[in-house]
Amino acid sequence: MILLLLLLFAGVILMEVPGMVKNKMWRELAVFFIFLVIGMGLSIPQVLGVKIPNPTKAIEAIFKPLSDLIK
Amino acid sequence: MKKKIAPIIWMIIIATILSGCWSRKELNEVAIVLGTGIDLNKEGHIRLTVQVAVPTAFATGEEGKGGQKEAASMEVSADGATIEEAERHLAMKIPREIYWGHCVALIIGENMAKKGVRMITDFFERDREPRETMWVMVAKGTAEDFLKTSSILEKTSSQAVGLLTRMKTGYSVKLMDFTEMLAEDGIQPAVTGVRVINENHVTGESQHSGAENKRRVEISGTALFREDRLVGWLEADETRGLLWLKGEPVEGVITVPTPEEPNKMVSIKIKRGSTKIYAGHINDAPYFTVKIRVEGDMIEQQGRENLATPERMNALEEKMAYEIRKRVELALYRARNIYGVDVFGFGQVYHRRFKSEWRNIKDSWDDIFRQAKVDIQVEAHIREIGLLTRRPGTEK
Amino acid sequence: MLEKEIIDDKQAVLLIINMILPTALLSLPAITISIAKRDAWISAVLATGVGLMFGRLVSSLVMNFPGKTFFEFSEEILGRFFGKIVGIFFIWWLIHSCSEIVREYGEFLSTAIMPDTPITVFLVVSAIISAYAVKSGFEVLARFNLLFAVLMGVFVLVFAISFLNVKFTRLLPMFDTAMTDILKGTLVPLSWMGEVVVFSAFSPVLKNCRSVVRITDMSILLVGLHFFIGIVGVLMIFGPEVGSAMMYPVFNQVRMISLASFIERLDYIIFMSWVIGGFIKIGIFYFAAVIGVSWMFGLSDYRPIVFPVGIIIVALSVLIHEGIVNQLDFLMNTWPFYSIIIFETGIPLLLWLVSQIKNRRHSA
Numbered sequence: 001m002i003l004l005l006l007l008l009f010a011g012v013i014l015m016e017v018p019g020m021v022k023n024k025m026w027r028e029l030a031v032f033f034i035f036l037v038i039g040m041g042l043s044i045p046q047v048l049g050v051k052i053p054n055p056t057k058a059i060e061a062i063f064k065p066l067s068d069l070i071k
Numbered sequence: 072m073k074k075k076i077a078p079i080i081w082m083i084i085i086a087t088i089l090s091g092c093w094s095r096k097e098l099n100e101v102a103i104v105l106g107t108g109i110d111l112n113k114e115g116h117i118r119l120t121v122q123v124a125v126p127t128a129f130a131t132g133e134e135g136k137g138g139q140k141e142a143a144s145m146e147v148s149a150d151g152a153t154i155e156e157a158e159r160h161l162a163m164k165i166p167r168e169i170y171w172g173h174c175v176a177l178i179i180g181e182n183m184a185k186k187g188v189r190m191i192t193d194f195f196e197r198d199r200e201p202r203e204t205m206w207v208m209v210a211k212g213t214a215e216d217f218l219k220t221s222s223i224l225e226k227t228s229s230q231a232v233g234l235l236t237r238m239k240t241g242y243s244v245k246l247m248d249f250t251e252m253l254a255e256d257g258i259q260p261a262v263t264g265v266r267v268i269n270e271n272h273v274t275g276e277s278q279h280s281g282a283e284n285k286r287r288v289e290i291s292g293t294a295l296f297r298e299d300r301l302v303g304w305l306e307a308d309e310t311r312g313l314l315w316l317k318g319e320p321v322e323g324v325i326t327v328p329t330p331e332e333p334n335k336m337v338s339i340k341i342k343r344g345s346t347k348i349y350a351g352h353i354n355d356a357p358y359f360t361v362k363i364r365v366e367g368d369m370i371e372q373q374g375r376e377n378l379a380t381p382e383r384m385n386a387l388e389e390k391m392a393y394e395i396r397k398r399v400e401l402a403l404y405r406a407r408n409i410y411g412v413d414v415f416g417f418g419q420v421y422h423r424r425f426k427s428e429w430r431n432i433k434d435s436w437d438d439i440f441r442q443a444k445v446d447i448q449v450e451a452h453i454r455e456i457g458l459l460t461r462r463p464g465t466e467k
Numbered sequence: 468m469l470e471k472e473i474i475d476d477k478q479a480v481l482l483i484i485n486m487i488l489p490t491a492l493l494s495l496p497a498i499t500i501s502i503a504k505r506d507a508w509i510s511a512v513l514a515t516g517v518g519l520m521f522g523r524l525v526s527s528l529v530m531n532f533p534g535k536t537f538f539e540f541s542e543e544i545l546g547r548f549f550g551k552i553v554g555i556f557f558i559w560w561l562i563h564s565c566s567e568i569v570r571e572y573g574e575f576l577s578t579a580i581m582p583d584t585p586i587t588v589f590l591v592v593s594a595i596i597s598a599y600a601v602k603s604g605f606e607v608l609a610r611f612n613l614l615f616a617v618l619m620g621v622f623v624l625v626f627a628i629s630f631l632n633v634k635f636t637r638l639l640p641m642f643d644t645a646m647t648d649i650l651k652g653t654l655v656p657l658s659w660m661g662e663v664v665v666f667s668a669f670s671p672v673l674k675n676c677r678s679v680v681r682i683t684d685m686s687i688l689l690v691g692l693h694f695f696i697g698i699v700g701v702l703m704i705f706g707p708e709v710g711s712a713m714m715y716p717v718f719n720q721v722r723m724i725s726l727a728s729f730i731e732r733l734d735y736i737i738f739m740s741w742v743i744g745g746f747i748k749i750g751i752f753y754f755a756a757v758i759g760v761s762w763m764f765g766l767s768d769y770r771p772i773v774f775p776v777g778i779i780i781v782a783l784s785v786l787i788h789e790g791i792v793n794q795l796d797f798l799m800n801t802w803p804f805y806s807i808i809i810f811e812t813g814i815p816l817l818l819w820l821v822s823q824i825k826n827r828r829h830s831a
Contacts, residue, residue, distance in 0.1 A: 012774045020771055028771045031764045039778030046785055055563070056787045060801045063808075067800040070651060199579055203723050204731075247705060247723060254708035423639040 002047050009040065098126070102167040105144060106229025108214025109191050110180035112150050117183070117191065119157035120148040120215040122229050123165065124173075144227040146219045154194040171200035175233035177207050177246060178265065180214040184294060184301035189253065195246055203247040206233060209294035209301060211266040220267045220286045228288050232265055240323070241290040242313055253299055256433050257418025260296040261313065261406075264304060265289065295406055295414050297437075303410040305402060312402025315363055315395060316415045318346035324370065327390040330383055335374030339367040339391055339453060348417065350424040357421055357432075357443040365395060368455040377461040384453055392449040399447050413440045473674050474609045476682055481612050483666055483686035486751045488693055489744030490571050491659045492717050495694065496701045498799050501711035503652025505637075506644040507698045510652030515691025517653065518660030522683035524815050525667050531822060533676040537667040538762040541814075544822045553814055554763055560810045561665065561756035562776065565749060566784035567794075567802075569593055572745045573784070574791045579718055580738060590784050597750040598777040601757060602770055605672055608750050615747055618740035625733050626700070629720050633703035656694050658803040660687060661811025668755035714791075753780065 013036070020029045045052045108120035122144045147164050151157030158169060177195060179188055195201040210217040220228050241263040244252075252260035267286050293305040293313055305313055314321045321341055329335045344365040351358045369387075372378060378387060406414050418436045422429040432439050474482070500507040532540035537557065542550030573589040600608050642649075663683060673679060701716040704723060710716050721737045724730065757776050761769040788794040 008778075012778070016771050016774060025768065025771065027764065028766050028768060031760070031766060032771050032775055035760070035772055035775030035779060039775050039782055042779060042782035042786060046782065052786065054786055055783075056797060056801075059805050060797065063801045063804040066804045070647075199582065203719055204725055245723075247709065247719075251706045251709045254712070255706055419636075422643075423636065426640040426643050 002044070005043060005047050009036065012036070096168060096170065100167055101170040102165050103170050103172075104174045105227050106176045106178060106218055106232070107171075107174055107195075108178040108180065108210070108218045109154070109183050110213045110215055111182040111186055114150075116150045116152055117154060117157055118148055118150050118180075118215065119154055119161065120146055120218050121161060121169065122146050122218045122227055123169075124227070144229075146215070148215055154191060171195075171198065172202065174201055174205050175229045177201075177205050178214040178217055178232075179207070179209050181209065181211055181301065183214070184209045184296075187299045188296070188301075189299040192246070192250060192253070196250060201246075203245065205246050206263070207244050207246055207249045208232065208263045208265045211264055211291060211304075217265060217267055217288060220288050231288055232290070242293045242310055242317070242319065253296075255419065257413070257420075257422050257429075257436060258416040259298070259412040259414045261293050261305075261414035262296075263290055264292040264294045266291045295410050295412050297410070297412045302412060303405075305405055308398055309402040309405050312398035312400070313406070313414065315344065315346055315399050316348075316361065316402060318348075320344070325367065325391055325394050327387065327394050329372065329374040329376060329378070330386040330390065331376045332374040335372075337369060337373070337378070337387060338371040339387075340370045341365060341367045342454065348420045350417075350421045352425075353444065357417075357439060359417055359420065359443060359445045361399070361445060361447045363395060363399070363447070363449045364452075365391070365449065366452045366454055367391065369453055369457060372462065375462055379456060379460045388451045388453055391453070392451040395451065396447050396449045399449075403445060403447075407441060411437055411441055413437060417443070417445075474606065474672050475674050476678050478609045478612065479666075479673060479682045480686045480689070481616050482609055482751065483663055483683065484689055484693075485612055485615055485744055485747045486665060487659055487662050487686075487690050487748075489741060489748045490568055491656070491690075491694065492697050493571060493575055493715055493741070494795070494798060495656060495659060496698045497711055497713055497716050498655050498795070499652050499698055500701060500707055500716075501799075502655070503649045504644045504707045504711070505640075505702065506642060506649050507652055507702065507707070508638070508695055509642070509649050511656050511691065511694040511698050513649070514653040514656035514660055514694065515687065517657055518663070518687045518691060519684060521657075521661050521811060522663050522687045523680065524812070524819060525664050526679040526683045528815060528819055528822070529667050529670040529673075529679045530676060534671050536669060536671060536758060536762065537664075538759050540822075541818055544818050544825070551763065553818075554759060557668075557810065557814065558756055558759040558763065560806065561668070561752055561759060562780055562783065563787075564662070564806070565752040565756060566780045566787060567798075568745070568749050568752060569780060569784040570788060570794060572742070572749070574794065575715060576742070578791065579715055587785065590781050593746060593749055594753075594777045594781045594784075596746055597753050598773050600746070600750045601754045602773045605669060605754060608747065608754060609672075611750075612747055615740070615743055618743055621736060622740045625721055625724070625736055626696070628726055628730065628733070629704070629724050630700060631726065632720075632723050633700065635703060637703050637706045638699070654803040654807065655799065658807050658811065659694075660690060661807055663687060664811050664815055665752060665755050667815075668758055753777065756780075 016032060017029065020032065042052070102121075103124045103126075104121045105124050106122040108122075110118040110120070112118040123146070124144055125142060147161055149157045149160035149164060151160050161169060177192075179191070183191065192207075195205070196203070218228055242261055244260075244262045249260055249262060252258050265288060268289055269286055292307055293310045294301055295303045295305060311321065311323065321344055324338050324340050326336050326338045329337050344363065346364075347362045349360045349362070351360065369378070376383070378384065403415070406412055413436065417440060418429075418433070422433070496507070499510055503510040528537075528540065532543065535543070538550075538554045541553045541557075544550070545553060569590050572593055573586040576589045577584060577586045600611060644652075663686070666683070670676070670679065673682075697717055700720055701710040701713075704710075704720050705713070705716060713719055718734060718737065722732070722734045724733050753773075753776070757769050757773055760766075760772055760776060766772070788797065
């Protein structure tokens with residue numbers, strides 16, 4: 001599973017990076033890696049079974065009381 | 072170089088993805104369930120019986136040609152605390168994967184129905200394979216016995232019963248309608264009853280064949296429920312009354328005595344009918360008016376009198392209306408006064424008209440309904456009389 | 468960013484419809500009926516009325532800033548700093564809703580159609596296909612959307628056949644539910660209608676900016692009509708009790724079809740058009756998110772970041788809910804407030820007010 005995921009990341013990098021380097025799109029390259037790292041940070045722990053905080057829990061904590069209020 | 076590698080990679084990916092489905096089920100790997108029966112066994116567990124199609128018997132076309140008759144279905148039973156558990160136990164007896172998608176009928180044994188059906192219907196609604204449109208029936212006796220009885224005309228008893236139900240001779244109910252009747256207020260469920268009958272007394276021919284062939288399946292009355300428990304039965308005539316009251320299309324024949332010759336009969340085939348129920352109040356008590364309109368064709372006459380006059384037609388129509396009213400009253404009496412259940416949905420009619428009053432009385436509806444006055448008005452018309460105006464050679 | 472890519476009014480209407488409808492037809496009827504019971508269709512009608520106002524809000528913003536995306540005009544209205552903050556929130560919302568949609572589709576496919584396939588497969592595959600569509604450009608999405616219009620015709624036909632099972636009496640008595648419940652029931656359809664705000668993220672693709680009011684009105688009305696038909700159909704076929712207990716009642720409704728014991732089992736046709744519609748919906752939200760990100764960092768081309776954003780979407784779609792129960796609860800009790808209050812009315816209203824005040828000052 002983790003191997004597949006790493007393979008996927010490698011594939012994405014191989015597909016996108018050479019073109020960007022050739023066209024000297026450094027800004028794009030930087031953003032690309034920022035988002036790729038965020039994606040890695042979200043996906044690799046899940047595959048490894050490490051618990052990471054769930055953003056919807058925070059949203060629920062704020063907005064669910066509203067729904068309870070009008071119930 | 073890159074141009075050469077890319078297609079190869081794509082080929083490998085596509086070949087692995089397109090080679091097959093994840094959870095495919097080939098026809099020779101599944102056991103197709105045609106009918107399901109559920110009984111209560113002695114320990115109080117669920118006994119699940121499935122009628123499974125035997126594919127080779129369906130493939131041979133005309134059966135009985137080569138002398139020996141191959142059974143088109145086989146029936147297997149297993150016990151379990153829930154349906155799914157029983158299905159797992161079944162899996163040990165059937166070497167194939169059970170497929171529910173073609174199940175025509177869900178037959179509930181009498182004892183199971185008395186214990187409560189809510190605990191068994193869930194599986195068939197929750198699982199994605201069984202269809203919402205399968206027929207629900209209650210067997211007099213056990214469902215297992217019913218399924219194991221083969222039908223002569225149809226290859227399996229499930230198919231036989233599915234066809235019979237589609238003929239609308241009984242009050243046929245689909246699974247989803249049954250679920251709705253169980254869930255909604257103001258109506259109690261009623262479903263077709265089925266049973267196995269022995270035909271030992273018929274002609275000599277059937278005595279040659281084995282004991283199995285003397286038994287066949289038939290639709291028999293209607294099972295009445297309070298909440299999810301079976302409380303009683305309606306007979307065939309009363310079932311007609313139920314159908315009229317529910318506004319279900321009634322197909323069938325009404326036989327009434329000829330106006331002038333009471334021992335000779337006239338048969339009228341029902342063409343179309345409609346039922347309207349109106350709710351009202353008399354002294355703050357619910358009151359219902361049932362208006363039934365029916366049209367039919369005269370099919371057969373035994374007597375000699377000339378019926379093709381407006382006066383006699385009117386008399387005949389009145390007799391027809393009386394006959395229908397009698398059945399409706401019979402059904403109403405049996406369900407309401409003997410078993411005390413509102414299987415007709417009068418409560419829903421009342422709810423539609425008086426929504427605020429309904430909220431106060433809906434919990435004690437069965438008692439209130441028992442006191443309610445129901446006025447039944449039937450209007451009958453005879454439209455066609457066939458190819459004869461009067462019987463040839465009789466009175467003018 | 469969006470130069471050269473232009474769509475006409477009809478395509479825009481279809482696009483907005485498919486931006487809202489596909490997931491709505493899956494889970495909206497059951498959720499609305501479970502709140503507003505027999506009168507859920509009244510909720511749908513009310514939601515359409517309010518939804519029209521949402522549409523007007525969005526279209527007036529688009530009209531005031533022709534040729535600019537949501538992100539660009541929010542920066543112009545609120546200034547560089549606050550504009551970016553609003554942008555970040557909006558991008559988060561887009562990515563989050565996209566993963567909700569991906570998850571909803573995955574759950575549908577794995578509960579109703581292919582139970583043995585791990586849900587991750589659906590999540591990944593749908594994201595890859597949408598990523599491909601997004602990478603190919605906006606016009607491809609819009610053209611693909613036209614194909615869906617054809618499928619929609621089939622869908623309507625099948626839907627019409629399923630209406631043979633209806634009983635009108637199941638809708639009676641009207642107004643049986645308390646008015647407060649009917650109003651509560653409008654929130655869920657409304658949160659779907661409000662998704663029209665996503666359209667402002669790529670409004671420059673419109674050929675004619677003047678017609679945007681007509682476009683949003685038309686699409687909201689059509690979406691409302693679909694909501695209405697969907698809810699009424701479920702109510703008239705299953706009744707409120709059974710209909711609200713179902714996970715995907717419209718799917719069951721189509722499974723009930725049996726025309727002359729001959730035309731049966733049409734559920735896979737519906738399933739097919741649903742999946743294609745789902746890809747379009749995912750694609751649109753995905754596209755808007757990517758546009759937002761590339762605006763954020765001032766990129767000259769959005770294509771390189773398509774895949775990284777897609778990976779985030781898939782990873783989030785796995786992360787956000789433990790199971791379908793959590794998701795249903797979230798969609799019913801949290802999502803309407805969260806998205807209506809902040810993203811579908813809050814931010815657009817804020818932008819509109821500030822721009823009005825600024826205009827006054829300019830002219831004064």
